[in-house]
Amino acid sequence: MSYAINxxxxxxxxxxxxxxxxxxxxxESAAGNSISLIQFKSYGIDEAAYNIIYLVSIDKYIIQGAFNCKYNDMDEWKRAALEIIKSIKLE
Structure with a gap:
């Protein structure tokens, strides 16, 4: 996973x-899976965005997900986004 996220x-x-x-x-997810994530600030035409991209390994598969919001709203959304990502259950 560290190789893939890097x-x-x-x-x-x-x-x-x-x-x-x-x-x-x-x-760690609620189901006990390890979730690797990167967080970064990106730039659009008119404003910046806060981004989280995450990878979850299930058996031989890697699943990628993403979250983003306006950078100025990051403090309001970051904690909620991480809690949602932690709640992922893959069966």
């Missing part, structure tokens, strides 16, 4: 070096 982060950095990356994390 490759994803490198691709994003290469696509736009102006993006600002925050702390990478590994969290």
């Amino acid at each position: 490759m994803l982060k490198t691709m994003i950095k290469n696509m736009n070096p102006a993006y600002i990356f925050f702390e990478d994390k590994t969290i």
